[in-house]
Amino acid sequence: MGDVAYQPSMLDLAEEGSTLGPLAGRVRRHQLSHGAWVDHLPGWVRGSDPVLVTLLHEVPWRAERRRMYDADVDVPRLLCWYAAGRPLPHPVLTQARVALNRHYAAEPGEEFVTAGMCLYRSGRDSVAWHGDTLGRGGRVDTMVAIVSFGSPRPLLLRPRGGGAGLRFPLGHGDLVVMGGSCQRTWEHAVPKTSRPVGPRVSVQFRPAGVA
Numbered sequence: 001m002g003d004v005a006y007q008p009s010m011l012d013l014a015e016e017g018s019t020l021g022p023l024a025g026r027v028r029r030h031q032l033s034h035g036a037w038v039d040h041l042p043g044w045v046r047g048s049d050p051v052l053v054t055l056l057h058e059v060p061w062r063a064e065r066r067r068m069y070d071a072d073v074d075v076p077r078l079l080c081w082y083a084a085g086r087p088l089p090h091p092v093l094t095q096a097r098v099a100l101n102r103h104y105a106a107e108p109g110e111e112f113v114t115a116g117m118c119l120y121r122s123g124r125d126s127v128a129w130h131g132d133t134l135g136r137g138g139r140v141d142t143m144v145a146i147v148s149f150g151s152p153r154p155l156l157l158r159p160r161g162g163g164a165g166l167r168f169p170l171g172h173g174d175l176v177v178m179g180g181s182c183q184r185t186w187e188h189a190v191p192k193t194s195r196p197v198g199p200r201v202s203v204q205f206r207p208a209g210v211a
């Protein structure tokens with residue numbers, strides 16, 4: 001053994017580094033009805049493979065059961081909740097929250113503090129139509145920012161009163177932000193698919209008191 005420390009090559013660094021692209025000027029806003037909007041930025045996280053690996057292996061994923069009418073049913077995805085102050089499992093997620101708070105500082109709806117995580121193990125996992133209306137999201141305008149990793153799955157949106165919906169493909173490293181009245185006046189879902197899809201992890205940043 002010589003005394004020369006291992007120096008990672010620039011290629012190694014490029015492969016290992018997960019970085020965020022700029023938000024300003026890159027995020028595309030879709031204005032919806034009733035004062036709702038959705039911002040979309042494909043490929044925000046660059047070098048997102050190591051983030052997916054960390055999320056799959058280091059998040060303490062939990063299966064949950066929920067009461068539906070008069071039966072307990074399995075929630076069709078695994079979950080983990082990072083309350084305010086709980087360290088996030090990958091540094092790029094911590095940087096993402098900082099960058100989102102800087103970019104959206106002028107929007108009403110407050111700072112992103114919590115991170116909810118969902119693991120969709122396969123196409124059989126899903127989230128049914130809903131708005132994030134627990135807490136303040138049901139009464140006032142708020143923002144929910146979602147960063148996706150792994151297999152692409154579409155996020156569908158539809159107005160609560162009926163009418164045409166929208167579909168955002170959410171791929172590896174993509175960002176979507178639902179804002180304005182979106183949680184109250186629109187609903188969103190990630191439907192099941194019979195296509196063979198690999199795992200997808202979504203990280204949802206929300207202000208305190210929104211779920």
Ligand SMILES: O=C(O)CCC(=O)C(=O)O
Binds near residue numbers: 116132146188204
């Ligand atoms: O996985 C997603 O992108 C959406 C998850 C979601 O809507 C929720 O957890 O409230």
Ligand SMILES: [Fe+2]
Binds near residue numbers: 132
């Ligand atoms: Fe949601």
